[in-house]
Amino acid sequence: MDHSQHVRLTSDELTESTLDDAVIYGPGDEKIGSVAHVHGSGATAKVVIDVGGFLGIGAKRVAVSATDLDFMRDEGGDVHAVTTWTKDQLKGMPEHHD
Structure with a gap:
């Protein structure tokens, strides 16, 4: 996916209602x-x-700062994020408990 044309979210848009269920893409997209x-x-x-x-089911939950992810909207308006972390690096982080 070419993220270069996607619109980056502003700090004010980093809310639960905007980010809920957003897909996170790793360095290999x-x-x-x-x-x-x-x-x-x-x-x-x-x-x-x-x-x-x-x-x-069977997912591990990890918490990161919103600023560590590059959140954006695609041409269809769907919100997603990209990161340089791999799935294995995220799995290696401490588990988040509410």
């Missing part, structure tokens, strides 16, 4: 997870990502 939920909003938001598993 492969799907590595999805947003489970968000704590806070804006530049200080923590994004909880489901990594691995199938349809949410």
Whole structure:
């Protein structure tokens, strides 16, 4: 997927309602997870990502800063993010518990 034409989200758009279920793509443009939920909003938001598993079953949840992900909208308006982390790197992070 060519992300160069996608519109980056502003800090004000980094909210639960905007980011919920957004797909996270890794460095090889492969799907590595999805947003489970968000704590806070804006530049200080923590994004909880489901990594691995199938349809949410067996997935590990990890929390990262929203600013560590590059959130954007594609031509159809769907929100997604890209990161330099691989799926294995995310799986290696501490598990998030609410």
